[in-house]
Amino acid sequence: MSPRSVRTVAREKPDIRTVASLARVSIATVSRTINGSSAVSDKLSKRVWQAIEQLNYFPNTHARSLVSGRSRIVGIIVEDITNPFFPELIASFEEFAVAQGYEVLVSTGKIENAAQIERIVRRMLERKVEGVAVLTFGSEESVLDQLAMHGIPMVLAEFQVDNPQVRTLAIDYATGIREAVEHLVALGHRKIGYLAGPHTLHSAGTRLHCFQDSTAACGLKIGPDWIVEADHTLNGGVRGMQQLLRLKNRPTAVVCSNDMTAIGVLHAAHQAKLSVPEELSVVGLDDIAFTQYTLPPLTTIGLSRHALGRAAFEALYQQAEPNESSASKPNYIVSTKLVLRESTAPPPAGR
Amino acid sequence: MSPRSVRTVAREKPDIRTVASLARVSIATVSRTINGSSAVSDKLSKRVWQAIEQLNYFPNTHARSLVSGRSRIVGIIVEDITNPFFPELIASFEEFAVAQGYEVLVSTGKIENAAQIERIVRRMLERKVEGVAVLTFGSEESVLDQLAMHGIPMVLAEFQVDNPQVRTLAIDYATGIREAVEHLVALGHRKIGYLAGPHTLHSAGTRLHCFQDSTAACGLKIGPDWIVEADHTLNGGVRGMQQLLRLKNRPTAVVCSNDMTAIGVLHAAHQAKLSVPEELSVVGLDDIAFTQYTLPPLTTIGLSRHALGRAAFEALYQQAEPNESSASKPNYIVSTKLVLRESTAPPPAGR
DNA sequence: GAAACTGCTGGAAACGGTTACGATTGCCGG
């Protein structure tokens, strides 16, 4: 009738049966040639592929995962979509997942109460994910427990857990952070402050330890009020810096647990008429894109979200794919390194 | 044997059959009470819910969508995950989708050649999405065509298309942009530049038109080289501003097609020792979180990603849910408004 | 008091694949 019906007519979606009959073989053979699950003669295989091509056929994912029990879906849980680090991490994770024919189910949004946890676990379970990457704050241990209870493989960053279903991605914060404090020390700084991440976040803890180790190794004495806990947000950085500014004896440099914090610090310093880097040096961590465009451009410890996303997916993939010939359980290591820009300089003359 | 086996034992996942036999009813009845697809007596209904509760049962999504033909998955396609606007948009979209029991399939990543388009369409088709929100650059028309050809409902921002399967979200850029130029004019500016988005992006086109209409309405004459095309990235903003700076007669204010561009402008101005806002006023568009923390904080035209994400999902939902009693095809409107911060001021004395 | 409805309920047939199992074929050595 209407012309539009022509455009959307799209002849019936082809069956596996359609393919089989066009190729004059059984549906079992079609399935086998598609999945390579068992040998098919060249002659038939050719006919089948030809029919598939001709019909523009592709298998119905739902039927497939219903019978095989494998969904080819992996989940990823992050909390702070506002920090550009995470979108890029998700994008990378997705890239590798899609390349292997997996789809990814993303859960963003803070998770604060039992109902939300329940909801996330439910989503993952309903769609029968084959694994979940948990890259979040630390408040989610109960998510881990529930997922583990259902036997779902997981991977998490920088947080050892005794469950064999859980793999840990080792991130070498130590190197980058050491480079950063050595850099500051070389510039002449002796009083270095630290804006930590939330104590609930495990990776924030290891970052802090790396900082403490590095300063100790350099023979620095770090005043206890030079270390203040922020929350990895812009505003947290502002407040943290304001707290440092109230000190009578304050640091001449401050390293931050992430870039968002550092950008907040820049803002707070400017408000207080403190010029960076002349009167205060600051270094961030993550190397998000914005750090190149702050005033001044931020010296920061680079951490590749691309590498992290890849490692996260691969760790999952290995557990999901039974045929993957590696009984090994490699310790994925993601490295970090200092990238110098313009937010660091020697401390002001009077120390 | 090992203690761990206890933790992951997780008795067999309950069937619909398990529920049925525990409740002493047929599986048809269980299905009906769950879906409310047809009346079930109170007595049986109660027994069924009780059994569900007791077994901690939930339906197998794959089986469900195999037979029903409905996947309860919607897709969303964005290109620039690096612009914080989009992650927040995705998060909002996801929030509303999940609230309605939908799952969302995200496709990020630039789409530049036919193979990538093919890949995206394939992903959406394989998982049988019930609709797709396309919020991207303009280069993807062939994605639209292919999706439309398969009869998949779509929603896109600010881009009219003649296909009835496609709904358009109207975004009221006019108001916010008018407020912005009126604001600048009130401050005394008469020479206003514009850093446009890529011409391939339709919404960038309408933004530009709004700017031109507003300046015309104010009786301003805009020099042709005051309008330069950027690409909505940080670096694009830098380059665009540098181009404006090369002009002998350059604008005293510049409005940008988005915040990323504006932040780039701030950076370029600083490099050129131009102080904002004293020597140059700049206004962005989007109101991403970072604009509060730039130096100076950016005056920008706010556009709620929350509202946009909601509108996008609802437009899709309406097309997907047959029972939704609205034959109406509402024009979703998302509004914009100017938010004043510190990047605008009267032009320097000598005009 | 039978016929015609109404409202619930259960049996069984799909949905579109994968895969266990058996059947068929071809090739080989004896």
Place this chain on the structure above:
DNA sequence: CCGGCAATCGTAACCGTTTCCAGCAGTTTC
């Protein structure tokens, strides 16, 4: 020429739901 074995293929069972259809009470209507 025959038995045996490996390679290949087809038949049918199954995955966990939804839903059509028929059955069966309990009412209502003549």
